[in-house]
Amino acid sequence: MTIAAISTAVGEAGIGIVRISGKKSLEIANKVFKGNKVEELNEGHSKRLVYGHIVDRENNKIIDEVLISFMKGPHTYTREDMVEIYCHGGIISVRKVLDLVLKNGARLAEPGEFTKRAFLNGRLDLSQAEAVIDMIRAKTDKSFETSLNQLEGSISAKIKEIRDILLEMIAHVEASIDFPDEDIEEVTYEDLEERALKVKEKIEKLLETADRGRILRDGLNTVILGKPNVGKSSLLNAILRENRAIVTDIPGTTRDIIEEYVNIDGIPLRIIDTAGIRKTEDIVEQIGVNRAKKSVEKADLIIAVFDISRELSDEDFQIIDIVKDKKSIILLNKIDLPNKFSKSYIQSLIGDKLIIETSVASGIGVEVLEKSIKDMFYSGEVEIHSDTVITNLRHKNQLEKALENINSALNDIRNYIPIDCIEVDLKNCWDNLGEISGETIDEDILDKIFSEFCIGK
Numbered sequence: 452m453t454i455a456a457i458s459t460a461v462g463e464a465g466i467g468i469v470r471i472s473g474k475k476s477l478e479i480a481n482k483v484f485k486g487n488k489v490e491e492l493n494e495g496h497s498k499r500l501v502y503g504h505i506v507d508r509e510n511n512k513i514i515d516e517v518l519i520s521f522m523k524g525p526h527t528y529t530r531e532d533m534v535e536i537y538c539h540g541g542i543i544s545v546r547k548v549l550d551l552v553l554k555n556g557a558r559l560a561e562p563g564e565f566t567k568r569a570f571l572n573g574r575l576d577l578s579q580a581e582a583v584i585d586m587i588r589a590k591t592d593k594s595f596e597t598s599l600n601q602l603e604g605s606i607s608a609k610i611k612e613i614r615d616i617l618l619e620m621i622a623h624v625e626a627s628i629d630f631p632d633e634d635i636e637e638v639t640y641e642d643l644e645e646r647a648l649k650v651k652e653k654i655e656k657l658l659e660t661a662d663r664g665r666i667l668r669d670g671l672n673t674v675i676l677g678k679p680n681v682g683k684s685s686l687l688n689a690i691l692r693e694n695r696a697i698v699t700d701i702p703g704t705t706r707d708i709i710e711e712y713v714n715i716d717g718i719p720l721r722i723i724d725t726a727g728i729r730k731t732e733d734i735v736e737q738i739g740v741n742r743a744k745k746s747v748e749k750a751d752l753i754i755a756v757f758d759i760s761r762e763l764s765d766e767d768f769q770i771i772d773i774v775k776d777k778k779s780i781i782l783l784n785k786i787d788l789p790n791k792f793s794k795s796y797i798q799s800l801i802g803d804k805l806i807i808e809t810s811v812a813s814g815i816g817v818e819v820l821e822k823s824i825k826d827m828f829y830s831g832e833v834e835i836h837s838d839t840v841i842t843n844l845r846h847k848n849q850l851e852k853a854l855e856n857i858n859s860a861l862n863d864i865r866n867y868i869p870i871d872c873i874e875v876d877l878k879n880c881w882d883n884l885g886e887i888s889g890e891t892i893d894e895d896i897l898d899k900i901f902s903e904f905c906i907g908k
């Protein structure tokens with residue numbers, strides 16, 4: 452079936468693109484297109500731009516002036532024959548052109564269907580197809596780079612490496628089971644152990660990158676915590692002011708929780724500014740407080756703000772309690788005003804945590820805070836751009852399952868369990884990894900993955 456969709460974002464723009472893919476692409480294009488110099492599009496026009504008009508032949512009405520490009524498969528995005536029609540931008544033109552294309556034999560594409568076809572036709576493996584979604588959604592240069600790297604096949608290559616070792620092991624084990632008398636070199640437990648260890652190490656190494664990968668993809672979940680009036684909003688504004696590359700504004704700011712994305716030298720920071728945690732009777736406020744507590748649970752980092760110009764109150768002590776055993780940075784704000792307590796006093800209450808004195812209203816200390824966040828992020832061993840990073844939760848889950856299975860195999864090998872039992876774990880491990888690249892995968896999971904795409908991709 453030949454599919455079509457608008458592939459550009461809908462709205463006012465210079466051009467809009469209608470994309471068609473499938474066997475009948477060329478035929479449909481010729482039904483709707485009338486070239487100025489070209490009688491009819493044919494295979495000779497592959498990958499050339501042709502100028503002309505989209506015409507509704509039923510009433511001979513010109514719909515739009517366009518450039519059209521026919522691309523002969525298999526060297527296309529989907530590996531099928533494709534056509535792209537470059538219309539004038541805006542909502543009306545592309546819509547009308549798409550309608551006409553649909554009327555002439557194409558079906559409206561589902562979200563992600565072009566990429567799904569690229570996968571099903573073997574042009575991309577699953578992890579590469581998923582990288583395409585991530586690229587579209589990337590919020591910083593670094594997360595874009597990581598996705599691009601993944602699209603180029605960096606994860607696929609690592610997974611293949613591990614699966615190759617497993618396959619060799621499985622083949623060797625099977626040969627010893629099936630043809631014990633023949634002249635095949637016997638598998639030894641020592642040899643199996645050595646190879647299983649290699650598999651285990653490689654899986655663990657990939658898994659180590661996952662936390663950092665999630666942060667790159669979704670942002671470092673940062674919660675600003677503090678009782679009312681300590682300067683939380685002022686801090687948020689100061690950070691936003693200094694990092695003008697605000698990537699996303701989340702509309703629909705609630706009464707108590709504001710969510711913003713900022714980009715500090717490539718680290719996406721998802722900042723949640725809470726109403727503070729306090730007991731309240733007000734229902735609306737209650738919702739905010741509950742949400743604040745929830746965001747604290749899920750936070751990668753808490754910035755706890757205290758007002759040094761006021762005595763510490765019960766609420767402050769509550770907050771100290773909450774952040775004590777969480778990854779957090781303490782801000783003592785309003786140092787421009789007379790101090791009511793000292794840094795060392797707070798330090799004695801909170802233990803070994805970074806404390807920064809600030810006056811966020813005048814921007815003092817904000818840079819130190821940003822540098823500290825950066826240092827925390829980069830102190831890990833994993834180099835972001837040079838290494839393959841697992842950014843996808845589904846991949847992480849599969850790697851965890853694979854690790855469990857190889858550990859079980861390793862355990863059996865060390866206990867000299869009969870090798871046909873070991874083989875089961877090895878095969879499971881091989882399957883788990885195959886689901887990352889999509890070599891062994893359920894139709895349902897596939898549908899779910901591709902439904903996350905936007906239409907036209």
Ligand code: GDP
Nearest residue numbers: 679680681682683684685784785809810811812
């Ligand atoms: P929030 O309720 O925690 O979000 O606090 P706000 O950011 O709204 O700040 C409360 C008040 O404290 C405002 O009037 C700010 O101008 C003021 N404020 C914030 N930071 C400072 C600071 O560093 N020094 C002084 N003197 N005032 C500040």
